[in-house]
Amino acid sequence: MLEGARAAFAEEGLEADMASIAARAGVGVGTVYRHFPTKAALLTALSEAHFGGLVEICERASAQPGSAWDAVERLVWDSAEFSASDQGMCEVLAGAPTETDAARRLRELTARLVEKAKTEGDMRHDAGPDDIPMMMCGFGRIAAAQQAGAHLDWRRYLRLMLDGLRAR
Amino acid sequence: MLEGARAAFAEEGLEADMASIAARAGVGVGTVYRHFPTKAALLTALSEAHFGGLVEICERASAQPGSAWDAVERLVWDSAEFSASDQGMCEVLAGAPTETDAARRLRELTARLVEKAKTEGDMRHDAGPDDIPMMMCGFGRIAAAQQAGAHLDWRRYLRLMLDGLRAR
DNA sequence: CACTATACGGAACACTGATTCCGCTTGTCA
DNA sequence: TGACAAGCGGAATCAGTGTTCCGTATAGTG
Numbered sequence: 001m002l003e004g005a006r007a008a009f010a011e012e013g014l015e016a017d018m019a020s021i022a023a024r025a026g027v028g029v030g031t032v033y034r035h036f037p038t039k040a041a042l043l044t045a046l047s048e049a050h051f052g053g054l055v056e057i058c059e060r061a062s063a064q065p066g067s068a069w070d071a072v073e074r075l076v077w078d079s080a081e082f083s084a085s086d087q088g089m090c091e092v093l094a095g096a097p098t099e100t101d102a103a104r105r106l107r108e109l110t111a112r113l114v115e116k117a118k119t120e121g122d123m124r125h126d127a128g129p130d131d132i133p134m135m136m137c138g139f140g141r142i143a144a145a146q147q148a149g150a151h152l153d154w155r156r157y158l159r160l161m162l163d164g165l166r167a168r
Numbered sequence: 169m170l171e172g173a174r175a176a177f178a179e180e181g182l183e184a185d186m187a188s189i190a191a192r193a194g195v196g197v198g199t200v201y202r203h204f205p206t207k208a209a210l211l212t213a214l215s216e217a218h219f220g221g222l223v224e225i226c227e228r229a230s231a232q233p234g235s236a237w238d239a240v241e242r243l244v245w246d247s248a249e250f251s252a253s254d255q256g257m258c259e260v261l262a263g264a265p266t267e268t269d270a271a272r273r274l275r276e277l278t279a280r281l282v283e284k285a286k287t288e289g290d291m292r293h294d295a296g297p298d299d300i301p302m303m304m305c306g307f308g309r310i311a312a313a314q315q316a317g318a319h320l321d322w323r324r325y326l327r328l329m330l331d332g333l334r335a336r
Numbered sequence: 337c338a339c340t341a342t343a344c345g346g347a348a349c350a351c352t353g354a355t356t357c358c359g360c361t362t363g364t365c366a
Numbered sequence: 367t368g369a370c371a372a373g374c375g376g377a378a379t380c381a382g383t384g385t386t387c388c389g390t391a392t393a394g395t396g
Contacts, residue, residue, distance in 0.1 A: 017383060019346095028345035029385080039384065094309055096318050124331075131328070134320050137313065138306030141262055145305065150264050152302050160299070163292075164332030185353055187376095196375035197355080207354065 009088025051102035058109045069122030084143045094140030135161045177256025219270035226277045237290035252311045262308030
């Protein structure tokens with residue numbers, strides 16, 4: 001059920017309609033509504049799961065040996081790879097800051113890492129706690145556009161952005 | 169008429185409805201349709217005008233004395249300032265690449281400037297012709313989100329991005 | 337097997353927003 | 367002044383999509 005919805009949002013973006021979601025899940029729309037009261041609730045559940053995955057990626061990156069900057073690069077690339085093929089989640093990343101537990105956790109973890117990388121001298125001294133979320137917001141837009149056919153390249157975007165964030 | 173529509177899109181974004189547009193123009197919806205066959209046509213006209221403004225900014229920046237890199241910085245900041253307060257145009261910038269004369273012209277001008285800045289050695293050697301449009305795509309998303317209340321900062325975004333684009 | 341409870345599918349409904357259309361106003365001309 | 371044309375406003379219409387509801391199928395039970 002969740003899997004079908006995920007597939008629908010992933011391929012069609014957030015405007016995927018309930019009929020399409022239900023079809024992919026192999027059920028009728030009524031059945032979808034028996035599990036989730038609204039489309040928004042369904043999307044929230046999916047987003048929360050995705051952000052949970054991002055938190056895990058972030059924790060894994062933080063735990064790895066090496067500098068905080070290495071961890072930042074690692075989490076950014078892994079998060080992007082984890083999200084890029086999912087149009088729906090890219091649109092969520094590009095949207096207004098999500099206010100769920102996992103999203104808050106994520107912001108906290110990235111802010112901490114940024115702080116550490118600054119004190120280690122690898123990140124520009126004026127980096128702020130929201131720079132990673134901001135970068136991922138832009139990433140979401142560019143990845144979604146790319147998936148929709150624009151000839152943009154999110155890997156290139158991240159390369160530029162990370163270079164901009166690194167200490168000179 | 170165009171002015172009313174511009175105001176509506178600027179404040180409410182692209183989802184501003186025809187009733188709101190008509191109201192701001194001080195006319196009925198029928199009158200709007202007497203000038204533009206569809207909402208999309210109206211938006212296209214507005215976009216074309218905006219891109220015309222961006223082309224002008226770009227030409228002015230290119231013509232100024234100084235390095236090509238200076239011109240790039242100038243055009244990026246001026247374009248952003250020119251667009252940031254208009255939610256509708258930010259969404260257009262963030263959307264799929266616009267296919268109008270002015271937009272194509274703009275891509276051409278920025279690509280030329282990038283090429284020049286590279287040969288002058290101020291821009292990273294692997295910069296591509298679409299790097300400026302890509303940057304402005306991200307800008308559009310972040311500026312629109314900021315205007316909608318998110319605590320993001322498009323000036324900061326551009327600062328990072330430009331630093332990423334500059335030669336080390 | 338007959339009966340009931342549960343879950344399901346998808347047609348019907350409700351709402352939103354773009355587009356159309358018609359009666360009315362306003363200005364022009366004889 | 368009265369007939370007519372042009373332009374206008376905004377109610378009516380149409381279409382797309384989220385949500386509800388009900389007849390039907392299924393599984394469990396005595």
